[in-house]
Amino acid sequence: MKVTVDASVCIGAGMCALTAPAVFDQDEDDGTVVLLDGTPPPGLHAAVRQAGRLCPSGAITVLDTGDPGDR
Amino acid sequence: MAESHPEAITFPSGRPGPFDPPASLGALREECPVTPMVYPDGRTGWLVTGYAAVRSVLADPRFSARRELLSVPVPSPLAQEMRRPAEPGMFIRMDPPDHTRYRRLLTAQFTVRRMRQLEPRVREITAECLAAMEKAGPPQDLVREFALPIPSLVICELLGVPYADREEFQRATAVLVNLEATADDLHAAIARVGVFFTELIARKRAEPADDLLGGLVESGELTDEELANIGFLLLAAGHETTANMLGLGTFALLQNPEQLAALRADPALADNAVEELLRYLSIIHIGPVRAALADVELEGRLIRAGDVVTVSVPAANRDPARFTDPERLDVTRDATGHVTFGHGVHQCLGQQLARVEMRIALPMLFDRFPGLRLAVPAAEVPMRDTMSIYGVRALPISW
Ligand code: SF4
Numbered sequence: 001m002k003v004t005v006d007a008s009v010c011i012g013a014g015m016c017a018l019t020a021p022a023v024f025d026q027d028e029d030d031g032t033v034v035l036l037d038g039t040p041p042p043g044l045h046a047a048v049r050q051a052g053r054l055c056p057s058g059a060i061t062v063l064d065t066g067d068p069g070d071r
Numbered sequence: 072m073a074e075s076h077p078e079a080i081t082f083p084s085g086r087p088g089p090f091d092p093p094a095s096l097g098a099l100r101e102e103c104p105v106t107p108m109v110y111p112d113g114r115t116g117w118l119v120t121g122y123a124a125v126r127s128v129l130a131d132p133r134f135s136a137r138r139e140l141l142s143v144p145v146p147s148p149l150a151q152e153m154r155r156p157a158e159p160g161m162f163i164r165m166d167p168p169d170h171t172r173y174r175r176l177l178t179a180q181f182t183v184r185r186m187r188q189l190e191p192r193v194r195e196i197t198a199e200c201l202a203a204m205e206k207a208g209p210p211q212d213l214v215r216e217f218a219l220p221i222p223s224l225v226i227c228e229l230l231g232v233p234y235a236d237r238e239e240f241q242r243a244t245a246v247l248v249n250l251e252a253t254a255d256d257l258h259a260a261i262a263r264v265g266v267f268f269t270e271l272i273a274r275k276r277a278e279p280a281d282d283l284l285g286g287l288v289e290s291g292e293l294t295d296e297e298l299a300n301i302g303f304l305l306l307a308a309g310h311e312t313t314a315n316m317l318g319l320g321t322f323a324l325l326q327n328p329e330q331l332a333a334l335r336a337d338p339a340l341a342d343n344a345v346e347e348l349l350r351y352l353s354i355i356h357i358g359p360v361r362a363a364l365a366d367v368e369l370e371g372r373l374i375r376a377g378d379v380v381t382v383s384v385p386a387a388n389r390d391p392a393r394f395t396d397p398e399r400l401d402v403t404r405d406a407t408g409h410v411t412f413g414h415g416v417h418q419c420l421g422q423q424l425a426r427v428e429m430r431i432a433l434p435m436l437f438d439r440f441p442g443l444r445l446a447v448p449a450a451e452v453p454m455r456d457t458m459s460i461y462g463v464r465a466l467p468i469s470w
Pocket of ligand 1: 005009013014017026057
């Protein structure tokens, strides 16, 4: 799994940091998304996908790369 | 279904029970999730009730939140004036990039981390309210003693509103969301809050303060008018919504004792329970409203540029296509993905604050008063049928 974020469209709602805190954080100064881990381990994939679905602004892109934890 | 062309409807009202949205909303969602609707000003537009369609409207930049393009779905004394561009700072009625500029200035104040830092203070405020309630003895009105003061004190603290002025604010904001208020009442309330914020900002310019408004003043990015309007917006948004979630949420738990028991048996369920109460109660019962900037096809319907679109949060949150057995309050379900805070760029800025307040205050209430119960028959609890934010007007309780 490969995760990318686009802080320029992020609205700082914090759903990502709430849902997958090991992978997403929010910037101290402007509240926008900070990606902590672009290739999260399989155990976090479900939470990361959920964060991607919940993000209201489309700032999070989750790509399946075919590694074992992706399914 | 594309082949059915029902007559244009008016905005549904009339709830079958205290926790359930108008039954006709569910019927519409099944038959025709994008329905032609007549607005009180005579314009025609749409009512969107399906979960997927609601999310797509809210996330689509072709649907504008600019106030001058919208119509109010229910009769309102301010309907005429609403069709003016939003005042500087009133960013919920703007589109990007204007919206983005204001929102960006505020997001750092409402991050998950900042809200967690507020937890001890929320706990203190809650404990003070509960102690006062206990001291006064039963019966009490839970709205007056608990549901309203907690969010009110928290948002005032966040903004830096002095304690002495807080009561007046509660009165003024209550008028602002009352659909039965006259135009005169509304103007008077708006003016009162406006003057207050002007004075407050002048004070913060004179002596820098370590609160949200103080920080915005210091950023040097905003005029006094913008600051006053932003303060107004946050105050109104922070008061009524969370207060009604606390009041109506307590009522719903009392009426669903097995759910309350499950929550009490397992405090770790609190986050889940909060999410489920947000979904099940869907207190935003009118709107959000958007206007199409271009022709858009939605579920087989052609929405034309200029059409007004009202989305129904309660209908979307009870869509069986998204939530299993949606009419049931179930604090153990995963209710994330509900649209109570909206979706898209306008999704609620204060949502993490609302979560913190509910997650702390509701369990503390039931811990402190294990025998909490209604002091009147459930049918006699006065509901806010005429407010844009649904809830209880009062919740008489005993213990
Ligand atoms: S959920 Fe989306 S919009 Fe919200 S902070 Fe994360 S990336 Fe930004």
